[in-house]
Amino acid sequence: MDPAQDSSKVTIADVAREAGVSKGLVSFALNDRPGVSAETRARILQVAGTLGWTPSLRARSLSSKRSFALGFVIARDPEVLGSDPFFTSFIAGVETVLAPEGLALVLSVVPDASTELATYRTLVTDGRVDGVFLSDLRQDDVRIPYLSELGLPAVTLGRPDQLSPFPSVSIDDTNGIRESVRHLAALGHRRIAHVAGSPAMLHGNRRRAAFTAAMRDAGLGDGQVVETDFSISAGADATRRLLRQDQPPTAIVFANDPMAIAGIGVAQELGVSVPDDLSITGFDDIEFARYVYPALTTVGATPMVWGRAAATTLLGLIRTGSADDIELPAARLIIRGSAAAPTSH
Amino acid sequence: MDPAQDSSKVTIADVAREAGVSKGLVSFALNDRPGVSAETRARILQVAGTLGWTPSLRARSLSSKRSFALGFVIARDPEVLGSDPFFTSFIAGVETVLAPEGLALVLSVVPDASTELATYRTLVTDGRVDGVFLSDLRQDDVRIPYLSELGLPAVTLGRPDQLSPFPSVSIDDTNGIRESVRHLAALGHRRIAHVAGSPAMLHGNRRRAAFTAAMRDAGLGDGQVVETDFSISAGADATRRLLRQDQPPTAIVFANDPMAIAGIGVAQELGVSVPDDLSITGFDDIEFARYVYPALTTVGATPMVWGRAAATTLLGLIRTGSADDIELPAARLIIRGSAAAPTSH
DNA sequence: CTGAAAGCGCTTACAG
DNA sequence: CTGAAAGCGCTTACAG
Numbered sequence: 001m002d003p004a005q006d007s008s009k010v011t012i013a014d015v016a017r018e019a020g021v022s023k024g025l026v027s028f029a030l031n032d033r034p035g036v037s038a039e040t041r042a043r044i045l046q047v048a049g050t051l052g053w054t055p056s057l058r059a060r061s062l063s064s065k066r067s068f069a070l071g072f073v074i075a076r077d078p079e080v081l082g083s084d085p086f087f088t089s090f091i092a093g094v095e096t097v098l099a100p101e102g103l104a105l106v107l108s109v110v111p112d113a114s115t116e117l118a119t120y121r122t123l124v125t126d127g128r129v130d131g132v133f134l135s136d137l138r139q140d141d142v143r144i145p146y147l148s149e150l151g152l153p154a155v156t157l158g159r160p161d162q163l164s165p166f167p168s169v170s171i172d173d174t175n176g177i178r179e180s181v182r183h184l185a186a187l188g189h190r191r192i193a194h195v196a197g198s199p200a201m202l203h204g205n206r207r208r209a210a211f212t213a214a215m216r217d218a219g220l221g222d223g224q225v226v227e228t229d230f231s232i233s234a235g236a237d238a239t240r241r242l243l244r245q246d247q248p249p250t251a252i253v254f255a256n257d258p259m260a261i262a263g264i265g266v267a268q269e270l271g272v273s274v275p276d277d278l279s280i281t282g283f284d285d286i287e288f289a290r291y292v293y294p295a296l297t298t299v300g301a302t303p304m305v306w307g308r309a310a311a312t313t314l315l316g317l318i319r320t321g322s323a324d325d326i327e328l329p330a331a332r333l334i335i336r337g338s339a340a341a342p343t344s345h
Numbered sequence: 346m347d348p349a350q351d352s353s354k355v356t357i358a359d360v361a362r363e364a365g366v367s368k369g370l371v372s373f374a375l376n377d378r379p380g381v382s383a384e385t386r387a388r389i390l391q392v393a394g395t396l397g398w399t400p401s402l403r404a405r406s407l408s409s410k411r412s413f414a415l416g417f418v419i420a421r422d423p424e425v426l427g428s429d430p431f432f433t434s435f436i437a438g439v440e441t442v443l444a445p446e447g448l449a450l451v452l453s454v455v456p457d458a459s460t461e462l463a464t465y466r467t468l469v470t471d472g473r474v475d476g477v478f479l480s481d482l483r484q485d486d487v488r489i490p491y492l493s494e495l496g497l498p499a500v501t502l503g504r505p506d507q508l509s510p511f512p513s514v515s516i517d518d519t520n521g522i523r524e525s526v527r528h529l530a531a532l533g534h535r536r537i538a539h540v541a542g543s544p545a546m547l548h549g550n551r552r553r554a555a556f557t558a559a560m561r562d563a564g565l566g567d568g569q570v571v572e573t574d575f576s577i578s579a580g581a582d583a584t585r586r587l588l589r590q591d592q593p594p595t596a597i598v599f600a601n602d603p604m605a606i607a608g609i610g611v612a613q614e615l616g617v618s619v620p621d622d623l624s625i626t627g628f629d630d631i632e633f634a635r636y637v638y639p640a641l642t643t644v645g646a647t648p649m650v651w652g653r654a655a656a657t658t659l660l661g662l663i664r665t666g667s668a669d670d671i672e673l674p675a676a677r678l679i680i681r682g683s684a685a686a687p688t689s690h
Numbered sequence: 691c692t693g694a695a696a697g698c699g700c701t702t703a704c705a706g
Numbered sequence: 707c708t709g710a711a712a713g714c715g716c717t718t719a720c721a722g
Binding site: 382407 | 707708709710711713714715716
């Protein structure tokens with residue numbers, strides 16, 4: 001009765017019979033494989049359309065050993081995760097390429113690194129996904145050899161510091177840090193500090209190195225650096241420590257926006273005026289950055305673009321067996337109100 | 346050679362042969378179905394363990410017409426989504442119940458409501474999921490009859506305002522609003538405004554109604570209300586509008602934390618001191634709330650707990666055909682620094 | 691360019 | 707309590 005219900009009952013056998021061909025040929029036509037004449041293919045597709053045939057994903061999965069899904073495993077303390085808007089935007093970007101292809105995204109949020117590996121193994125054992133996204137690259141990341149051994153295709157967000165069989169989608173975030181330091185130096189700052197991310201994470205390391213290099217280039221020494229784990233609370237603590245020194249910095253370059261926003265909060269709490277007494281820059285340009293006061297001068301990231309590029313690359317790898325690395329346009333500094341010339345003193 | 350590789354090749358037929366029983370019996374043992382003697386079941390499971398048999402999810406899916414996965418479709422402008430930490434924590438909570446059961450979560454982030462419906466349809470047609478989570482309930486929500494007609498089990502986050510065949514997991518968030526108003530009234534505020542969420546969304550409506558009711562109870566009239574779409578930018582705009590009036594409120598109750606944080610930013614920008622000239626309360630207790638200055642007095646939400654409860658309920662519905670509604674402990678006000686007694690004037 | 695058949699690895703009535 | 711067989715709906719060599 002209900003056409004929607006009926007159509008779900010239509011199988012490849014019905015289409016084959018109606019079109020007067022074998023099931024195999026219908027399959028070939030469906031999968032755009034050579035060996036079907038143009039007119040036969042057209043007729044088959046036409047019949048399929050008329051009958052409202054939707055090939056069974058489950059049957060296709062079983063016989064073709066594919067899952068038509070991609071996976072993303074995020075290993076983070078959920079509390080910290082929540083404040084990082086990167087992932088949802090990234091996933092929205094991924095979605096824009098998966099949806100039209102009829103592919104799905106399987107997401108796992110796990111609390112720690114060992115659960116993370118177990119999750120990848122389950123994903124492979126169950127044949128849940130045809131490939132995965134690898135984010136938050138760490139130094140000498142165990143996930144890379146692990147996935148390689150499991151035979152699971154992957155794309156890394158950022159270029160690993162080790163031999164990797166996987167394509168990468170990366171962005172030059174050092175440029176943003178460099179621009180931040182130059183901007184502050186041009187405003188007249190001499191004592192500039194860096195609240196760095198985790199040294200165990202590649203982007204934390206890279207931004208820190210970029211900071212030091214830019215400081216030297218500007219003739220400002222190495223600059224003081226405080227390491228954190230990228231979390232808001234660690235950012236707040238680091239800021240407090242920096243400002244309580246005898247010679248506090250007049251500017252701080254933060255490795256991400258959440259920490260920078262916490263930094264503004266701490267400064268205000270201590271009665272240190274931003275940007276008059278202290279200039280602050282962030283990294284990521286999360287939406288909050290525009291709405292805190294003063295609005296955060298920060299480096300623009302493009303998580304949706306990353307998502308799209310990573311999904312395209314991973315699909316290419318899965319389908320053709322290889323894919324080129326992609327380098328996205330370098331991150332740029334966005335100047336707003338949280339950085340200004342230091343007041344004389 | 347590689348045991349991991351070998352084990353993936355082991356099938357139910359191998360186990361049956363080795364255990365000296367039929368494939369059917371192995372299947373029965375695997376699925377804990379009656380009709381297998383305790384010792385036979387034990388022997389089968391033992392053999393399965395020895396051989397390292399992992400039942401093929403794909404084969405099980407095809408023959409049992411289940412997908413062993415749950416779905417979550419989020420319809421939101423990705424920009425706005427990013428600043429809402431609710432989802433990632435919610436998903437982390439869901440994960441804690443899915444992972445031990447060997448179930449996966451399929452996530453879709455779509456830009457608008459029509460894409461949302463199409464996504465649900467695809468999920469059903471492809472047999473991707475056995476049930477879905479329904480969040481951000483709207484007035485007379487079309488998704489409820491739609492999913493019902495598709496025959497897809499669901500759990501709603503919050504109680505719908507319409508007839509619904511689905512169980513709900515809800516929390517009394519009106520209590521948090523009520524506590525906020527009482528807190529402000531007790532501090533001596535008389536002109537309290539509410540920056541409400543979208544009137545099209547149930548929780549926006551509910552919080553707004555709770556605000557008005559609490560104001561009346563306190564003998565403070567209806568209180569001024571400005572409607573928004575829950576977005577940070579709308580929260581900033583609403584605050585600006587409120588503060589520019591001849592008789593601006595001395596306190597504002599925001600329907601969520603992102604808007605409240607933007608509200609603090611706007612106040613600072615306008616030279617209005619928080620909490621001296623203006624008290625502010627939020628809703629959700631996102632991580633940022635503790636780190637802005639002054640720290641945000643807000644209502645605690647528990648997205649991880651929601652996730653866990655919703656997943657448990659949905660699984661129960663799928664497995665037994667019915668599930669009871671769950672009411673989580675009422676949301677409570679968390680007092681921090683953004684609300685204080687109004688300065689006399 | 692096309693057909694007939696086996697196979698993917700389970701589950702599920704149906705007999706006994 | 708147990709076995710043999712059909713079935714889920716595709717894909718994929720293998721023949722022609």
